[in-house]
Amino acid sequence: xxxxxxxxxxxxxxxxxxxxxxxxxxxxxxxxxxxxxxxxxxxxxxxxxxxxxxxxxxxxxxxxxxxxxxxxxxxxxxxxxxxxxxxxxxxxxxxxxxxxxxxxxxxxxxxxxxxxxxxxxxxxxxxxxxxxxxxxxxxxxxxxxxxxxxxxxxxxxxxxxxxxxxxxxxxxxxxxxxxxxxxxxxxxxxxxxxxxxxxxxxxxxxxxxxxxxxxxxxxxxxxxxxxxxxxxxxxxxxxxxxxxxxxxxxxxxxxxxxxxxxxxxxxxxxxxxxxxxxxxxxxxxxxxxxxxxxxxxxxxxxxxxxxxxxxxxxxxxxxxxxxxxxxxxxxxxxxxxxxxxxxxxxxxxxxxxxxxxxxxxxxxxxxxxxxxxxxxxxxxxxxxxxxxxxxxxxxxxxxxxxxxxxxxxxxxxxxxxxxxxxxxxxxxxxxxxxxxxxxxxxxxxxxxxxxxxxxxxxxxxxxxxxxxxxxxxxxxxxxxxxxxxxxxxxxxxxxxxxxxxxxxxxxxxxxxxxxxxxxxxxxxxxxxxxxxxxxxxxxxxxxxxxxxxxxxxxxxx
Amino acid sequence: xxxxxxxxxxxxxxxxxxxxxxxxxxxxxxxxxxxxxxxxxxxxxxxxxxxxxxxxxxxxxxxxxxxxxxxxxxxxxxxxxxxxxxxxxxxxxxxxxxxxxxxxxxxxxxxxxxxxxxxxxxxxxxxxxxxxxxxxxxxxxxxxxxxxxxxxxxxxxxxxxxxxxxxxxxxxxxxxxxxxxxxxxxxxxxxxxxxxxxxxxxxxxxxxxxxxxxxxxxxxxxxxxxxxxxxxxxxxxxxxxxxxxxxxxxxxxxxxxxxxxxxxxxxxxxxxxxxxxxxxxxxxxxxxxxxxxxxxxxxxxxxxxxxxxxxxxxxxxxx
Numbered sequence: 001x002x003x004x005x006x007x008x009x010x011x012x013x014x015x016x017x018x019x020x021x022x023x024x025x026x027x028x029x030x031x032x033x034x035x036x037x038x039x040x041x042x043x044x045x046x047x048x049x050x051x052x053x054x055x056x057x058x059x060x061x062x063x064x065x066x067x068x069x070x071x072x073x074x075x076x077x078x079x080x081x082x083x084x085x086x087x088x089x090x091x092x093x094x095x096x097x098x099x100x101x102x103x104x105x106x107x108x109x110x111x112x113x114x115x116x117x118x119x120x121x122x123x124x125x126x127x128x129x130x131x132x133x134x135x136x137x138x139x140x141x142x143x144x145x146x147x148x149x150x151x152x153x154x155x156x157x158x159x160x161x162x163x164x165x166x167x168x169x170x171x172x173x174x175x176x177x178x179x180x181x182x183x184x185x186x187x188x189x190x191x192x193x194x195x196x197x198x199x200x201x202x203x204x205x206x207x208x209x210x211x212x213x214x215x216x217x218x219x220x221x222x223x224x225x226x227x228x229x230x231x232x233x234x235x236x237x238x239x240x241x242x243x244x245x246x247x248x249x250x251x252x253x254x255x256x257x258x259x260x261x262x263x264x265x266x267x268x269x270x271x272x273x274x275x276x277x278x279x280x281x282x283x284x285x286x287x288x289x290x291x292x293x294x295x296x297x298x299x300x301x302x303x304x305x306x307x308x309x310x311x312x313x314x315x316x317x318x319x320x321x322x323x324x325x326x327x328x329x330x331x332x333x334x335x336x337x338x339x340x341x342x343x344x345x346x347x348x349x350x351x352x353x354x355x356x357x358x359x360x361x362x363x364x365x366x367x368x369x370x371x372x373x374x375x376x377x378x379x380x381x382x383x384x385x386x387x388x389x390x391x392x393x394x395x396x397x398x399x400x401x402x403x404x405x406x407x408x409x410x411x412x413x414x415x416x417x418x419x420x421x422x423x424x425x426x427x428x429x430x431x432x433x434x435x436x437x438x439x440x441x442x443x444x445x446x447x448x449x450x451x452x453x454x455x456x457x458x459x460x461x462x463x464x465x466x467x468x469x470x471x472x473x474x475x476x477x478x479x480x481x482x483x484x485x486x487x488x489x490x491x492x493x494x495x496x497x498x499x500x501x502x503x504x505x506x507x508x509x510x511x512x513x514x515x516x517x518x519x520x521x522x523x524x525x526x527x528x529x530x531x532x533x534x535x536x537x538x539x540x541x542x543x544x545x546x547x548x549x550x551x552x553x554x555x556x557x
Numbered sequence: 558x559x560x561x562x563x564x565x566x567x568x569x570x571x572x573x574x575x576x577x578x579x580x581x582x583x584x585x586x587x588x589x590x591x592x593x594x595x596x597x598x599x600x601x602x603x604x605x606x607x608x609x610x611x612x613x614x615x616x617x618x619x620x621x622x623x624x625x626x627x628x629x630x631x632x633x634x635x636x637x638x639x640x641x642x643x644x645x646x647x648x649x650x651x652x653x654x655x656x657x658x659x660x661x662x663x664x665x666x667x668x669x670x671x672x673x674x675x676x677x678x679x680x681x682x683x684x685x686x687x688x689x690x691x692x693x694x695x696x697x698x699x700x701x702x703x704x705x706x707x708x709x710x711x712x713x714x715x716x717x718x719x720x721x722x723x724x725x726x727x728x729x730x731x732x733x734x735x736x737x738x739x740x741x742x743x744x745x746x747x748x749x750x751x752x753x754x755x756x757x758x759x760x761x762x763x764x765x766x767x768x769x770x771x772x773x774x775x776x777x778x779x780x781x782x783x784x785x786x787x788x789x790x791x792x793x794x795x796x797x798x799x800x801x802x803x804x805x806x807x808x809x810x811x812x813x814x815x816x817x818x819x820x821x822x823x824x825x826x827x828x829x830x831x832x833x834x835x836x837x838x839x840x841x842x843x844x845x846x847x848x849x850x851x852x853x854x855x856x857x858x859x860x861x862x863x864x865x866x867x868x869x870x871x872x873x874x875x876x
């Protein structure tokens with residue numbers, strides 16, 4: 001057989017980048033530094049129509065100045081961009097579509113802009129590639145969604161372009177590595193340019209341009225939950241979780257979702273957890289943002305380690321002073337990293353627990369609503385049973401041993417199972433039901449013409465559901481009929497719960513597939529806010545010995 | 558519901574209206590008027606298709622503070638933000654009038670012991686003012702309460718207690734300030750227009766409602782205590798409120814009268830002095846005012862515990 005080699009140039013990307021960067025030399029001074037007022041011109045020079053462009057949009061920190069500048073470019077020069085970015089939070093992230101600067105979008109999570117994405121999809125202003133999980137999107141940065149130009153954000157830079165991302169590193173390393181090593185262009189906005197950085201998070205030769213933004217970058221304290229807003233019902237469900245799941249399986253390595261339910265659990269560890277004698281036996285290693293509500297448990301010696309996806313405003317000094325627990329750099333400040341934390345959350349934890357908005361009778365759960373394309377960020381990676389896991393722990397093995405489908409699907413091999421737990425209230429505020437016959441995700445798929453329903457956690461991955469009525473141990477169910485009956489059995493007066501057959505529910509209770517507070521031996525009169533180790537944000541400051549410095553919006557005093 | 562002995566050490570801020578009512582008086586002495594089983598609820602909410610509560614979000618009753626009958630009015634913020642409508646407004650007015658009737662009867666029956674058995678009115682505010690669903694009736698209720706306060710002057714002390722989640726705003730902010738004595742915990746807030754409404758009407762530059770620290774140092778108890786709009790600042794337990802109410806119940810009417818903010822020509826002059834001061838100094842922040850009254854490091858005050866604060870704070874001198 002004869003092989004036919006092709007003749008081509010093998011460094012067109014490199015040459016193109018060199019040409020673009022060269023053309024921008026008029027805007028640089030001292031090498032890489034570009035004045036803020038020249039930023040729009042810089043973008044018009046180095047970005048070309050149809051480029052894949054990443055605006056660093058994280059859960060927390062935002063390249064807000066570069067996002068704003070991208071909105072100001074001449075649409076005749078730059079159009080039809082393909083935006084590849086994990087989070088869309090700022091209005092500018094959508095304005096680029098409104099103006100025709102961008103056309104296509106691949107993303108993970110969109111928070112406040114979710115309504116506009118749905119609207120733009122309907123009007124044809126935006127073409128959606130796919131909604132990914134964080135890890136999935138980072139993976140595709142290195143396969144078929146590599147950015148040609150990345151607009152990133154860091155705290156400080158030096159003259160050589162070295163960057164200090166500091167406390168909130170988040171996505172930056174993943175974006176820069178993918179972009180730069182495929183000959184792309186990296187532009188960083190920084191709060192200040194200094195002589196010497198505290199530490200180098202991104203080496204200068206991976207960065208082409210540095211802009212000092214007129215204002216420090218925007219960052220959102222997304223993970224702070226005021227203990228004063230935790231309800232008695234959340235305390236009850238937290239106690240049920242601790243006794244019926246954490247203690248039952250000996251959950252040591254875990255991730256907590258965002259929300260008041262898990263904040264309640266964190267604040268119950270030093271009180272209820274202590275009463276049950278669980279210190280050292282549960283909750284020793286977390287994959288978690290620096291939640292202020294975890295401070296009392298840390299101070300009481302419960303926690304051995306925490307790796308963080310991102311930072312949390314106000315927690316800088318506390319985290320720095322607890323370097324045995326958090327991942328702190330030689331300079332003394334923490335470095336977060338969403339890609340590594342998500343990897344830990346996917347492979348190395350025994351349990352994911354979090355709140356949701358809707359659960360259907362099959363156990364599918366979703367926070368999607370009919371007119372918002374929001375995505376789920378990292379929850380699906382943590383809220384699933386990772387099939388690539390090959391190490392065992394006690395909790396993982398116990399859940400695997402209880403799995404009723406194991407003989408049918410696994411044969412005689414010993415395997416374990418990740419615990420995936422959803423906490424739901426039968427009715428939330430304004431009487432919104434937590435259990436529905438059909439998820440809003442179906443209506444959304446139809447409205448936004450998505451090929452699949454955006455389900456956060458698939459029913460077959462879900463092992464436990466907690467409501468004020470009880471815990472359903474879904475992995476113990478023999479078949480879909482029984483799984484549905486178990487969910488109905490704890491779904492209260494929702495349309496799903498009203499269809500429960502009391503006889504079947506009683507049978508499931510007998511088998512321990514459903515357990516109520518009585519079965520668990522929890523005195524519900526004790527389930528009040530007085531169980532919480534901190535009752536308000538000020539208590540958290542006191543617990544932290546004054547190291548936690550909450551943002552003004554949480555200073556209720 | 559918690560037992561009295563448990564309420565004593567419980568947070569006042571977290572307590573329901575009924576828990577507060579029971580815990581503010583001596584153990585086992587509380588009797589509720591128009592109990593939920595009597596089902597006096599708002600006729601207006603039903604018409605609007607809104608849920609009602611069988612006590613209309615207000616717990617009224619009588620208990621004892623030592624030998625003093627204490628007429629308790631306690632508002633429930635978890636029901637329509639504690640807003641005042643026709644029925645709960647009438648319950649409030651009725652309870653105050655009942656205290657006056659009791660005073661008259663005690664005076665007639667025990668003329669020598671009136672001081673020792675003199676009743677008092679205690680109002681635990683948790684409200685944003687008028688219930689918009691029944692606005693006219695709610696406004697009337699406010700007026701009737703003010704009227705009843707006037708009838709109580711020099712006869713029965715009226716005590717405002719503020720320290721619950723919603724705070725005390727709207728028309729009820731006026732009402733609370735018109736009482737003889739004001740007791741607050743650190744979380745307590747009193748004001749007229751709520752922070753969100755000020756921001757909505759005047760813009761974020763005027764008042765940023767999301768800046769909780771700003772909201773607290775403008776409407777919160779520490780500020781009120783410094784400028785003498787709050788007479789007693791106590792720790793956040795029902796027991797601490799109960800204790801200070803017991804002290805107030807035992808004071809003479811002369812001492813009570815001295816704690817008022819309005820209601821005489823001298824007090825009007827004192828208020829005008831304050832207005833003049835604000836005009837002269839043009840404070841940008843309540844901390845400017847704190848500094849003016851002798852607090853060298855005003856930024857440190859919000860961070861202090863109640864006990865530390867009481868030890869170090871300098872207050873406006875009263876004339």
